[in-house]
Amino acid sequence: MIIAVDGPSGSGKSSTARGVANRLGLRYLDTGATYRAVTWSAVERGLDLDDTAAVAQRARELVLEISTDPDDQFVIADGTDITAAIREPRISEVVSKIATNLDVRKELIRRQRAIIDKAQTDGGIVVEGRDIATVVATDAELKVLLTADQEARMARRGAELAAGSVTAAELRDQIVRRDADDSTVSEFQVASDGAVTIDSTDLTLEEVVDVISRLATETVPRSQEL
Numbered sequence: 001m002i003i004a005v006d007g008p009s010g011s012g013k014s015s016t017a018r019g020v021a022n023r024l025g026l027r028y029l030d031t032g033a034t035y036r037a038v039t040w041s042a043v044e045r046g047l048d049l050d051d052t053a054a055v056a057q058r059a060r061e062l063v064l065e066i067s068t069d070p071d072d073q074f075v076i077a078d079g080t081d082i083t084a085a086i087r088e089p090r091i092s093e094v095v096s097k098i099a100t101n102l103d104v105r106k107e108l109i110r111r112q113r114a115i116i117d118k119a120q121t122d123g124g125i126v127v128e129g130r131d132i133a134t135v136v137a138t139d140a141e142l143k144v145l146l147t148a149d150q151e152a153r154m155a156r157r158g159a160e161l162a163a164g165s166v167t168a169a170e171l172r173d174q175i176v177r178r179d180a181d182d183s184t185v186s187e188f189q190v191a192s193d194g195a196v197t198i199d200s201t202d203l204t205l206e207e208v209v210d211v212i213s214r215l216a217t218e219t220v221p222r223s224q225e226l
């Protein structure tokens with residue numbers, strides 16, 4: 001079984017997808033982490049992020065190991081553990097430049113599909129990002145568009161970052177500007193065909209995990225349909 005969870009920044013995709021994977025004993029893939037890993041590597045090497053060819057070449061060369069264990073998430077790039085580094089503001093501020101590079105997307109989508117294929121032998125996977133239902137795994141048995149009001153998403157992200165470490169303008173940049181940039185290459189504001197929209201503004205994390213887990217257990221995996 002493949003469960004796709006797409007949506008804007010701060011809607012709760014990562015925490016919800018991890019919770020559902022835990023609840024149902026599935027693997028978990030954070031595709032945003034793959035874009036962050038390429039960003040980290042390009043920044044580390046001092047590449048011009050507007051040089052799309054050089055950045056795409058870096059994406060193809062990068063040796064990337066990404067955990068699909070919902071209880072033990074790590075990202076290793078060319079032998080360096082970058083699990084924490086990819087969440088730093090210096091990466092969040094520029095990651096959209098890498099995520100809007102179409103050659104980078106081509107390479108990372110290829111890698112994401114390989115990870116998803118492998119997870120099928122482990123019972124399935126919950127995959128979260130922006131283009132999972134529409135591009136990466138169009139055959140997903142369950143497709144969820146997770147949304148929340150902009151104010152709620154900014155408040156959640158603000159609470160997550162160390163108190164006082166980020167100004168209101170920086171928060172807006174991380175949520176509103178980034179979503180606007182990212183939506184030039186992926187449609188994650190409107191539900192695609194067959195996707196269920198869940199507005200998490202007034203739901204707790206636990207409630208969202210409950211709803212998605214229930215929908216998943218009501219969905220018969222395609223392999224069992226015959």
Ligand SMILES: Nc1ncnc2c1ncn2[C@@H]1O[C@H](COP(=O)(O)OP(=O)(O)O)[C@@H](O)[C@H]1O
Pocket residue numbers: 007008009010011012013014015016156157159160200203204205206208
């Ligand atoms: N339904 C919810 N209600 C309140 N807070 C939530 C909810 N879902 C997630 N959060 C919190 O909001 C923050 C952002 O969630 P995250 O899963 O990182 O979102 P995304 O992956 O969509 O950017 C986290 O601190 C998370 O714990």
Ligand SMILES: Nc1ccn([C@H]2C[C@H](O)[C@@H](COP(=O)(O)OP(=O)(O)O)O2)c(=O)n1
Pocket residue numbers: 008009010014031032033035036092095096099100128129130131132178182186
């Ligand atoms: N499938 C995906 C996943 C993420 N992205 C982009 C969108 C974001 O700007 C970056 C990082 O994604 P991530 O999900 O970590 O972002 P958040 O901070 O959780 O909002 O990558 C994408 O274009 N396609």
